[in-house]
Amino acid sequence: MLLSTVYRCVDLISDSVAVLPLKTYHLDADGFKAEAKSHPAYYMFNMEPNEDMTRYVFFKTLMASVLLTGNGYAYIERDSKMNAAQLIYLPSSQVTITWITDRLGIMRKRYQVVGFRELVDPRDMIHVLNFSYDGIIGVSTLEHARQSLGIATSTEEHAEGFFKSGASVAGILTVEGTRLDEKKKDQIYQTWEERTNPITGHPNGIAVLEGNMKYQPISISPKDSQFIESRQFNVVDLCRFFSVSPVKAFDLSKSSYSTVEATQLQYLTDTALAVITKIELEINRKVFLPSERGRFIAEFDTSAILRTDKSAQAAFWKDLATVGAATPNEVRRENNMPRIENGDKAFVQVNVQTLDNAVKEKVAEPQNNPDLSDNFWVSK
Incomplete structure (x- = not known):
């Protein structure tokens, strides 16, 4: 994390998850969603996963652990009704995966946690993996980038020694x-x-x-040894391991305004979406009770990404309101404005019509106006 590129990539990815609200929805028989604010997990997901952390701190810490150690753990503490009461973050150094044999002779995975007297069942442990070869243990991104990290560290140490020596040879x-x-x-x-x-x-x-x-x-000069070029290449090489564009790591040497705009969209689809999906799937299959599965679901509200982009936010809600997908009060609610009267009905545009209705319109005789051409007709 002392390398600026590694710090930036870890900080960026963990922040991208931490800023998104995690909301609980109820699904009806037709698959339509409605916020389930009365569900016990709603406040826990969206505000305070445990008594020591806010949602932002919890998910940022969890994702940093996933990227740096390969695994992120959170223990699900349940109440007397088996509903999830807290998600307690556990450092990966305190968790060990072990195997036991059940009465049928089948090997079952369990988690051994420092300070816990009993083994933890998988259904009570949120386990987010980084890249994994077996689906059981995640591998740290730093493990794959070991050689590149060594080169980058050596380059930085050389730069420090070079300038400490007065930039002399x-x-x-x-x-x-x-x-x-x-x-x-x-x-x-x-x-x-x-x-x-x-x-x-x-x-x-x-x-x-x-x-x-x-x-x-x-000694050869820094220019002859391609000292500057090596430091620039280290940024690009480390960004590849984290699936982050160098532009997001503030390497603007080969960028333009259009590049930055395209990079933002690419980051959301290629990097952030994968991270968000793996967390959602892990939470939905373990936090909710078996009787609630299929009726309740937790999803990150990705519209929060547009929170600071007012023009994109305005275009988004305008398109929804135009096709009748959102009412005026729904738009106002999402933009922190009070409810208005008669704003709970959806509106659609009526300045277009089908060809069938256009043909059915009756055509009137031309008006008796000598100043008008015969080509002007008035429709009823």
Whole structure:
């Protein structure tokens, strides 16, 4: 996380999930949804998953654990009626997956948690996996990016050392025609260090050499070693592992306004949607009781992404209102405005009609007006 690219990618993806409200819906027989605000899980999902965290903190912490360790855990604490009362975040270092044999001889997965006296059943544990080879244990993104992280870290360490040394290069100081003893060598070393030290000396100054001394650099310059290009490539390479565009990591070297706009849409469809889906599926199959499955569902409200984009938000609600999919009061409610009278009915446009109705219209005789051409007709 000390690498700026890794920090940005983890922060971006976890924030994308944390800012979205997680709402509980009731499904009728025809599949239509209505917010189930009276359901016990509604407040827990949307406001306070547990007594120590808000929804934002909980999902941000959970997603950071998924990306950095490969697994995100949350224990489902239930009340006396087996309804979910809290989602308690558990650090991945405190959870171990173990296997037991049931009475039929079948191996069953269980979770062993530090501080818990008994093993936890899978139905009581939210387990969000990162990339996984077996569907049981997730693999950290950093594990796959180990080589790229090593190169990026080495590049940053080299940059730190380079600038600490006064942006100077190493070399050989040659004394011609004279054989120096150890005492004289140490004196030259000390004098050179005092002169060129980036903290106590004058790293950008001029070193004066004796008549028989010559300095020859032996290191290549940062430009020759493609130092700057390497640092830029590290950004792109690490972004690939997190499925994040370099533009989202503030690498704007090859971007334009249209690129930024397209990148935002691509990020939502290629990165954020996959993360949101895996969390929704895990919650819906474990939090709700077996008798509630198929009747209640939890989904992230992705319209919150448009919250700061007023033009896109206005276009979205205008299109819904035009086709009668939203009433004026529904639009006002979602935009934090009070209810208005007669605003609970949907409206549709009536300035177009079908061809059948157009043909059925009767055509009247032309008006007796000499100033009008015969081509003008008046329809009843």
